[in-house]
Amino acid sequence: MIWTFCNSNDDIGIAGRQGAAGIIIEHSRTSVRSFVSNRLPVSEHLSRLVEAARQWFSPSQIAFNCDVLVHDSDIDDCIRAIDAAAHLGIREFRIQDIGLISLINERVSDAVIWLNPEIGCHSETSIRMMLKRCQRLTVGNEVPIDTLLKLSDLSHQLDIQVQGPILIQYSYRRYIDGTVGGHDTYHVSASDSEYPGRKLRFWDSPNGTAMFLYFDRCLLREIDRLRAIGLSRWIIDCRGQDNSVLSRAIRGYRDLSLGIDLDIKAAVDELTQLTGRPQRPGFFNSNNTDQDRASQSGDTVAVVRDVVKDRYIVLEFRAPVVGVSGKWSVRTSKGEYTVMEIENPRRIADLSEINQASVGDLLVVDWKKGITPKSTIFANR
Amino acid sequence: MNLSTQYATPELLAPGGNLQKLQVAFRCGADAVYVGGTVFGLRKYADNFTDHELRVAVDMANSIGRKVYVVLNGFAHDADLTELVAHLNVLQTIQPHAFLVSDWGVAKAVRDYTSIPLHVSTQASVTNIRAITEWIAIGAERVVMAREVSIDDCKKIKEALNVELELFIHGSMCASYSGKCVISNYSAGRDSNRGGCVQSCRHTYTIESDSGPVSSHIMNAKDLQGIRQIEACVLAGIDSLKIEGRMKSQLYVANAVSTYRDAIDAVMASIHTGTPITNDQVFRFEDRLKSVSNRQFSAGGLSTRPDASSINREFGGYQKSVEIVATGRSMHHNRLLIECKDVLCVGDAVMRLNDQSVTITHLFDCLHMPVDSTRPGGLFWMMSDSELASTDIFVVPL
Numbered sequence: 001m002i003w004t005f006c007n008s009n010d011d012i013g014i015a016g017r018q019g020a021a022g023i024i025i026e027h028s029r030t031s032v033r034s035f036v037s038n039r040l041p042v043s044e045h046l047s048r049l050v051e052a053a054r055q056w057f058s059p060s061q062i063a064f065n066c067d068v069l070v071h072d073s074d075i076d077d078c079i080r081a082i083d084a085a086a087h088l089g090i091r092e093f094r095i096q097d098i099g100l101i102s103l104i105n106e107r108v109s110d111a112v113i114w115l116n117p118e119i120g121c122h123s124e125t126s127i128r129m130m131l132k133r134c135q136r137l138t139v140g141n142e143v144p145i146d147t148l149l150k151l152s153d154l155s156h157q158l159d160i161q162v163q164g165p166i167l168i169q170y171s172y173r174r175y176i177d178g179t180v181g182g183h184d185t186y187h188v189s190a191s192d193s194e195y196p197g198r199k200l201r202f203w204d205s206p207n208g209t210a211m212f213l214y215f216d217r218c219l220l221r222e223i224d225r226l227r228a229i230g231l232s233r234w235i236i237d238c239r240g241q242d243n244s245v246l247s248r249a250i251r252g253y254r255d256l257s258l259g260i261d262l263d264i265k266a267a268v269d270e271l272t273q274l275t276g277r278p279q280r281p282g283f284f285n286s287n288n289t290d291q292d293r294a295s296q297s298g299d300t301v302a303v304v305r306d307v308v309k310d311r312y313i314v315l316e317f318r319a320p321v322v323g324v325s326g327k328w329s330v331r332t333s334k335g336e337y338t339v340m341e342i343e344n345p346r347r348i349a350d351l352s353e354i355n356q357a358s359v360g361d362l363l364v365v366d367w368k369k370g371i372t373p374k375s376t377i378f379a380n381r
Numbered sequence: 382m383n384l385s386t387q388y389a390t391p392e393l394l395a396p397g398g399n400l401q402k403l404q405v406a407f408r409c410g411a412d413a414v415y416v417g418g419t420v421f422g423l424r425k426y427a428d429n430f431t432d433h434e435l436r437v438a439v440d441m442a443n444s445i446g447r448k449v450y451v452v453l454n455g456f457a458h459d460a461d462l463t464e465l466v467a468h469l470n471v472l473q474t475i476q477p478h479a480f481l482v483s484d485w486g487v488a489k490a491v492r493d494y495t496s497i498p499l500h501v502s503t504q505a506s507v508t509n510i511r512a513i514t515e516w517i518a519i520g521a522e523r524v525v526m527a528r529e530v531s532i533d534d535c536k537k538i539k540e541a542l543n544v545e546l547e548l549f550i551h552g553s554m555c556a557s558y559s560g561k562c563v564i565s566n567y568s569a570g571r572d573s574n575r576g577g578c579v580q581s582c583r584h585t586y587t588i589e590s591d592s593g594p595v596s597s598h599i600m601n602a603k604d605l606q607g608i609r610q611i612e613a614c615v616l617a618g619i620d621s622l623k624i625e626g627r628m629k630s631q632l633y634v635a636n637a638v639s640t641y642r643d644a645i646d647a648v649m650a651s652i653h654t655g656t657p658i659t660n661d662q663v664f665r666f667e668d669r670l671k672s673v674s675n676r677q678f679s680a681g682g683l684s685t686r687p688d689a690s691s692i693n694r695e696f697g698g699y700q701k702s703v704e705i706v707a708t709g710r711s712m713h714h715n716r717l718l719i720e721c722k723d724v725l726c727v728g729d730a731v732m733r734l735n736d737q738s739v740t741i742t743h744l745f746d747c748l749h750m751p752v753d754s755t756r757p758g759g760l761f762w763m764m765s766d767s768e769l770a771s772t773d774i775f776v777v778p779l
Binding site for chain 1: 432433436456458459461483486487488504538560562568574577585587588596746749760
């Protein structure tokens with residue numbers, strides 16, 4: 001059930017000893033966030049990893065991570081990496097670029113394409129559609145449990161990051177290095193002036209810059225809900241961290257997956273201490289971002305363009321209206337809802353009376369207390 | 382060989398934050414305008430178009446042989462899709478000329494519920510031929526390439542595939558691959574990819590280093606400006622050149638669209654006649670673009686992978702040489718209704734965007750009562766010492 005990322009023999013040893021069900025191996029050339037700079041050629045590096053893994057994992061328990069966004073000039077590198085992995089018996093390929101789907105299928109006839117969380121599928125429909133093209137998908141960290149519960153029939157194809165850093169941005173630019181041809185890598189912490197104290201991490205490599213949140217995703221406390229959705233794999237990502245984090249994380253989730261009692265608070269505290277970052281569920285339980293979207297979706301009739309106290313209001317109509325005069329629902333610019341009685345509507349050009357409006361018309365009406373510029377008038381009177 | 386038939390003039394695609402900006406864009410030479418509806422565009426804080434306004438916009442475009450594309454380019458959550466299907470049924474009756482999408486679920490809904498062409502948004506971060514092929518397989522007719530893809534790469538794509546390509550040529554840029562950033566989701570509870578981006582990339586970041594903390598705008602991407610790359614775009618067969626900025630002012634739209642219109646026309650004339658565009662011409666185009674608020678310019682990824690010079694680390698404020706003070710709305714007899722951005726007084730001299738100066742002789746409020754001065758945000762009637770037009774945009778030099 002538990003899969004984790006490994007880029008070294010040490011990682012693999014920990015994963016094997018702690019009871020991971022599978023590993024995702026990678027090379028820095030084709031990984032957005034390997035947190036290492038692999039010197040060996042891809043084939044040799046992978047060969048050594050697979051050899052080290054033999055003690056614990058069969059090739060079917062090993063996936064190859066190739067999660068860069070691929071420019072056409074990179075395709076040959078990807079082909080070499082995919083071929084090298086396939087030559088070692090690996091059949092699962094983890095990607096975020098849908099362009100690699102056909103490439104991998106051409107090179108490896110029985111390949112399992114595994115999409116990573118950055119693919120941008122956050123709805124049931126999107127996930128179902130993508131799984132018609134691929135065999136496996138790690139759901140995005142922004143997908144809440146409500147959506148996952150609707151996908152129970154596909155749970156054998158879905159997995160979830162239960163532990164580890166949250167990638168919040170991937171750029172082709174090298175923010176720290178600044179060059180485009182350099183091979184150096186940088187792992188730095190920085191804080192946003194608007195949110196001092198939140199330490200964000202940046203991994204700047206020849207593939208670009210990956211930026212990580214100030215807290216880690218941790219679903220240890222959500223274990224009952226996690227079990228309820230029954231996803232087939234739990235992904236632990238401890239790249240760029242001390243081996244003790246990987247060890248502690250795998251052991252904790254393994255125990256829970258096996259029904260072994262675990263002092264969850266102690267485990268979370270330990271991970272907090274080891275990583276130096278808060279451990280939180282992120283959007284797993286709910287995702288309430290963008291809740292004010294609904295406020296834009298009503299049937300807008302007009303907006304208030306100008307207000308002169310005690311004298312007049314100017315309305316710009318965004319829908320045709322027959323019968324302008326009367327009571328209308330209004331949302332003020334402060335977000336408060338009220339009712340406005342429109343009286344004495346006149347054309348702005350010559351102030352002649354009119355009781356209907358077309359899209360784009362400006363009408364002058366009598367002033368009403370409480371109506372502010374940029375207030376919105378809705379159809380439901 | 383007749384170059385005039387070999388190379389097509391690319392479409393100039395402009396932002397339409399609202400109906401007025403759409404009209405400005407068409408008037409200044411845009412071939413097409415992209416707009417957001419009230420459902421599911423990426424610029425939630427733009428005015429956006431009601432269904433009625435969309436209908437007006439599409440009718441207007443059809444009457445003058447132009448096009449309107451509707452953006453549906455967020456990454457949808459379940460609730461969004463429920464709302465979207467109802468919206469698509471309305472849009473099918475309006476018949477915009479294309480939808481821009483980045484989410485496979487949204488693409489499926491567009492296919493299932495409408496017959497309107499599908500364009501893939503830059504939010505989908507399409508960077509290679511094979512990714513385009515995947516989108517074509519689900520019905521895409523055009524792909525807006527990721528802003529990290531060079532014109533040279535686009536040329537190879539055009540040689541390999543029968544697909545329309547669209548490239549951003551001007552405007553603000555995400556520092557990251559568009560669609561690969563969720564900073565706002567976690568920092569502000571607003572979804573970067575559903576219209577709620579708070580532009581955290583523009584903030585100052587303090588990096589902890591061995592020599593102490595260093596603060597700078599480490600990911601504040603300079604604005605894209607591709608005047609010098611237009612010819613390469615034409616020769617590469619790029620179908621559409623896109624200007625960013627649905628949230629930006631009418632001044633920005635007018636200035637950017639008219640400048641690129643002139644520049645594209647100059648490039649096509651140059652190709653047809655074999656007479657290179659002069660440096661003076663290029664400088665003039667660049668000066669026009671520099672005059673309106675910007676974060677300094679770079680060519681982004683149009684020619685090469687963007688390096689440190691594409692970031693404005695020491696951002697000290699927007700660059701501009703003019704400030705908008707009022708925009709015309711409509712004429713009544715010899716009076717122009719203006720929407721004021723600043724205080725104007727009788728006797729003030731203001732400049733039109735085309736450099737003509739006019740002096741304000743009279744001002745009236747909306748009840749046609751004389752006033753001495755205006756208020757920012759207010760609507761006023763204006764008279765001047767020269768003829769006015771509803772299309773006027775007034776600026777003052779800084």
